[in-house]
Amino acid sequence: MDKKGEPGAAPRWLTPAEQRAWRSYLAVHFRLDGRLSRLLQAESGLSGPDYAVLVGLTDTPDGRHRLLDLARSVEWEKSRMSHHVTRMEKRGLVAREECAEDGRGAWVVITPAGREAIEAAAPRHVEAVRHLFLDHLTPTELDLLTRVFERVTARLENDPPSAGRSAG
Amino acid sequence: MDKKGEPGAAPRWLTPAEQRAWRSYLAVHFRLDGRLSRLLQAESGLSGPDYAVLVGLTDTPDGRHRLLDLARSVEWEKSRMSHHVTRMEKRGLVAREECAEDGRGAWVVITPAGREAIEAAAPRHVEAVRHLFLDHLTPTELDLLTRVFERVTARLENDPPSAGRSAG
DNA sequence: CGCGCATAGGTGACCCATCAACCATCCCGG
């Protein structure tokens, strides 16, 4: 990461403080991700994506969502959701149902087995999130982190993928 | 994410502030990741992992590392590194060489093409990291984030994967 | 009504990551 010189386009390398910040972010990102998904898998037989889908489904009273809505709620593309639902269907965690109002549509419904799975998984997962992350922040830090990250997310959203900078 | 009641084991759900913090973290994580890797791919024809490998290789003067060292430097398992090196080898970005000192060993060496690739990619990538993330933090925030994240990483490291909590 | 575009969803190919073996070498003790 620390490259020197190389002028010509004057790349503006990161300052040491920026580097450190960025690397610390990456480190948390990688480790936390790995730990949480391995725990989830080991303790509940669910992958991170499985968990996300089931959480998405349980936030509606009847445990059903249109496929694309569900995809949007966890920020996936429809094709990923379609593939994933197919796999989860085979494992009996969710089911597809036809949609009367819209002939092209499909409902994704959580099955009793799916409900059991997430009800077993959720408390442990929440514990892990606390234990591995939240518990190490003071309330002040938690608050600041929230504000910063919400701001970053907002900026990411009104800066459309292909614009912003650089000709490309 | 907001589940209620469900006593019996008294799961300690997240407080609203904690939920917000956690969700803001996840949002940044997903979006930033997606954006950065798509940019890298589009502008330089490198994936995130490709970039990480090349960066790892260029931090030594002769652009070579033992496979396992390289894996450790980017926090991968050896098998992932082996597979990835195989693919990058086919694309001419790196090469494998036999290791004289240790008969089982293998060197991974960056090729001239690899060097070109990363020298083209790095400035753009750094710009993107700034533009999408660092530029939205004040120096104070940057600093606090660094401290918090370094602390979290440290805790993750001395809390071994299978210990810490919960019977299982 | 019929054209055409937009939208909901599915599919297959390809790449990537993980896991569980596996092989070779090194090194230590006897």
Add this chain to the structure above:
DNA sequence: CCGGGATGGTTGATGGGTCACCTATGCGCG
């Protein structure tokens, strides 16, 4: 000098993610 564990690295199966493309339905407009 041999047996065995540790170490360095590879491989193949499998599940997951992305992309490009395809189908079918909905919907507006002339």
